[in-house]
Amino acid sequence: MKKMTPQEIEERLDQLEGWDYADDAIQTTFEFENFKETFSIMTRIAFECEAQNHHPEWSNVYKTLTIRLSTHDAGGVTEKDFKLAATIENIVESE
Structure with a gap:
């Protein structure tokens, strides 16, 4: 897979609300109602990460x-x- 240039990344970020580019990564922060909702969404994201064989750094x-x-x-x-990132956005928006 080809590494994108900073310009290509910035152009693509226009399609993702709330995501930024820093230190060779795209990143975002979500805030949910409570811990239970957050963990539930993390679990859904984890299944998609496995399906795509791509795993985030997250906290x-x-x-x-x-x-x-x-x-x-x-x-x-x-x-x-x-x-x-688009998959994650779809999961979060569906909640």
């Missing part, structure tokens, strides 16, 4: 979920990251 504190996506094999952001 959860109470009702806040922070996600960073980067394709480690490529040394930065690739199309694979944007595909997973």
Whole structure:
């Protein structure tokens, strides 16, 4: 998978509300109603990550979920990251 240029990444980020580019990754933070809702969404995301064979760096504190996506094999952001980001957005929006 080809690593995207910073310009390509910034252009694609226009399609993802709330996502930023920093330190060779795209990242965002979500805040939910409570821990239970956050963990439920994380579980749904985890199944999709397995299906796509792409796994985020993420952290959860109470009702806040922070996600960073980067394709480690490529040394930065690739199309694979944007595909997973769109999937994550669809999961969050469906709740």
